Amino acid sequence: xxxxxxxxxxxxxFVPRLLPAQDDLLELIKDNKPPVIYTEATFxxxxxVIGQSIENTAQGNLNLVFTHHFxxxxxxxxxxxxxxxSVVRIGAEYGFxxxxxxxxxxxxxxxxxxxxxxxxxxRQKSGGKKFPLTIxxxxxxxxxxxxWENADRKNYITSRATYCFQLLxxxxxxxRLSLQFTPSMVHKxxxxxxxxxxxxxxxxxxxxxxxxxxISLNAExxxxxxxxxxxxxxxxxxxxxxxxxxxxxxxxxxLTNSSGENEEAFLANTTGRWGRxxxxxxxxxxxxxxxxxxxxxxx
Amino acid sequence: xxxxVFIIAMVLMISVQVPAQKYVTKNGxxxxxxxxxxxxxxxxxRQVNAALNTNTGDFVFKVLMRSFTFQKxxxxxxxxxxxxxxxxxxxxxxxxxxxxxxxxxFSKDGIYPATVEGNLTLxxxxxxxxxxxxxxxxxxxxxxxxxxxxxxxxxxxxxxNTLVNNISKTIEITVEVTMNKITN
Numbered sequence: 001x002x003x004x005x006x007x008x009x010x011x012x013x014f015v016p017r018l019l020p021a022q023d024d025l026l027e028l029i030k031d032n033k034p035p036v037i038y039t040e041a042t043f044x045x046x047x048x049v050i051g052q053s054i055e056n057t058a059q060g061n062l063n064l065v066f067t068h069h070f071x072x073x074x075x076x077x078x079x080x081x082x083x084x085x086s087v088v089r090i091g092a093e094y095g096f097x098x099x100x101x102x103x104x105x106x107x108x109x110x111x112x113x114x115x116x117x118x119x120x121x122x123r124q125k126s127g128g129k130k131f132p133l134t135i136x137x138x139x140x141x142x143x144x145x146x147x148w149e150n151a152d153r154k155n156y157i158t159s160r161a162t163y164c165f166q167l168l169x170x171x172x173x174x175x176r177l178s179l180q181f182t183p184s185m186v187h188k189x190x191x192x193x194x195x196x197x198x199x200x201x202x203x204x205x206x207x208x209x210x211x212x213x214x215i216s217l218n219a220e221x222x223x224x225x226x227x228x229x230x231x232x233x234x235x236x237x238x239x240x241x242x243x244x245x246x247x248x249x250x251x252x253x254x255l256t257n258s259s260g261e262n263e264e265a266f267l268a269n270t271t272g273r274w275g276r277x278x279x280x281x282x283x284x285x286x287x288x289x290x291x292x293x294x295x296x297x298x299x
Numbered sequence: 300x301x302x303x304v305f306i307i308a309m310v311l312m313i314s315v316q317v318p319a320q321k322y323v324t325k326n327g328x329x330x331x332x333x334x335x336x337x338x339x340x341x342x343x344x345r346q347v348n349a350a351l352n353t354n355t356g357d358f359v360f361k362v363l364m365r366s367f368t369f370q371k372x373x374x375x376x377x378x379x380x381x382x383x384x385x386x387x388x389x390x391x392x393x394x395x396x397x398x399x400x401x402x403x404x405f406s407k408d409g410i411y412p413a414t415v416e417g418n419l420t421l422x423x424x425x426x427x428x429x430x431x432x433x434x435x436x437x438x439x440x441x442x443x444x445x446x447x448x449x450x451x452x453x454x455x456x457x458x459x460n461t462l463v464n465n466i467s468k469t470i471e472i473t474v475e476v477t478m479n480k481i482t483n
Binding site (some may be wrong): 025028 | 321323325342343345348349350351352357358360361363366368369371372373380386387394395461462465466481
C-alpha cells in the first residue's frame with residue numbers, strides 16, 4: 001500500500017512535464033477580463049433607406065450623400081413613368097467624435113435647407129461589458145426658402161422652420177439581421193389650418209438583412225397617427241431597397257412612396273400611396289472621405 | 300529503499316521547480332501592410348499579448364483582431380466584417396518555439412538572430428510557419444522582432460473580384476514585442 005503512495009507521489013512530480021509545453025505561457029497572456037466588443041456595422045450608412053439609422057459618419061470622416069428620387073411610377077408614358085422628374089438632396093455629414101455627427105443638406109423640394117445633429121448615447125456591446133442596444137438621438141431642422149404664399153400673413157423667417165426629434169433604438173442580431181425602432185416628433189412652426197397639429201408624432205422603424213458580404217436588403221416604415229394633419233391627405237411612409245457596397249461608396253437603391261427627402265418631408269408630408277402607384281424610384285450615393293487620419297498614421 | 304525514494308523525489312522536485320525564466324507583455328505591436336497598384340493598406344495594433352520562456356524557447360502571442368486600427372474607418376469595418384470576420388474569429392494566435400534558444404545568452408545584452416517555428420492561427424485556420432527574426436536583450440527586457448509575409452488564401456480570406464487590384468494577395472506582417480521579465 002505504501003508503495004502505491006510512493007508511486008503516486010512520484011507520478012505527481014512528473015505531472016507538470018506532461019502538460020503541453022506552452023500552456024503556462026498561454027495562461028500568462030490570458031486577458032484578466034474578457035475585452036469589450038462594440039457592435040460594428042449595424043447599418044451600412046447613416047440611413048436605413050430614407051430615414052436615419054443609428055450609424056454616424058466615423059470620426060474625422062466626411063460623407064457626401066447624394067439623394068435622388070424620380071417622379072411617381074403612375075405618371076404614365078408621357079412622363080416616362082417618373083424618370084423625367086427628379087427631387088434631389090445634396091448633403092454632407094461629418095463625424096466630429098465617436099458619438100457626435102452633424103450634417104446639412106440642400107433639397108430641391110421647396111428649396112429647403114436642412115441641418116442635423118446626431119448623438120450616439122449607448123452602444124451595443126458584448127464580451128466584458130454587455131448592452132443589448134445602440135441608442136441614438138437625432139435632432140434636425142429644415143427651412144424652406146420658396147416664395148411666401150400666404151399673402152394675408154407676415155413673412156416671418158421662423159414661420160418657415162420645421163424641426164424633427166427622433167430616438168433611434170437598434171440591435172444587430174448576429175451577423176445578418178439588424179432592426180431599428182424609431183419614434184419621431186416633427187414640429188412645424190406654422191401649419192396651414194387651425195385643425196392641423198404643430199406637433200406631429202410618428203412611430204416606425206426599419207431593418208437590414210445582409211444577403212452577401214456587400215449586399216443587403218433594407219426596409220423602413222413610419223406610421224403617422226391620424227388626425228394630426230387634416231388639410232392635406234397624408235399617408236404612412238414605406239420604403240425598401242438594397243444597399244450595394246463597393247470600396248469607398250455605398251449605393252442605396254430603393255422604392256418609396258415618399259417624394260421628400262428630409263425628415264419633415266417624409267414623416268409628416270408623405271402624400272403618395274403605394275396602392276395608387278405613387279411609387280418613387282430613388283437612390284442615395286454615399287461617398288466617404290477620410291479627412292483626419294488617426295494619430296498613429298500621421299507621418 | 301525509503302531513503303532512495305526520498306532522494307529521487309527531491310532531485311525531481313528541484314528540477315521541476317527551477318524557476319522558469321519568463322518574459323511577458325500586453326502591449327506588443329503588430330502591423331500589417333498590403334501594397335497594391337491602387338492603394339496601400341496599413342493597420343496597426345498595439346495591444347498584442349506575448350510571452351517567452353527562455354528555458355524551453357516556448358513563444359506565444361495573441362492579438363485581438365478588433366483592436367487593429369486602420370487609416371480609413373471603412374477599411375477597418377470591412378476588415379472586421381468581411382475579411383477576418385472578427386465576430387466569428389475574435390483573435391489571432393501564434394503558438395510555437397524559438398528553435399535556437401540555446402544560442403541566445405539572456406544574461407548578456409545584444410541582438411541575436413532567432414528562428415521561430417510554430418502554428419499561426421488566423422480566421423479560424425491554423426498553418427505551420429517558420430520565420431526568422433531577432434531577439435534583443437537589453438536591460439533585462441527581451442524584444443522580439445520579425446517581418447514576414449503570409450498568403451491570404453492560406454487563411455481562407457478571399458478578395459472579391461472587384462477589389463483584386465486594391466488588396467495584395469500577400470500581406471507583410473511586422474511583429475515587435477518588448478517583454479518584461481516576470482518572477483513566479
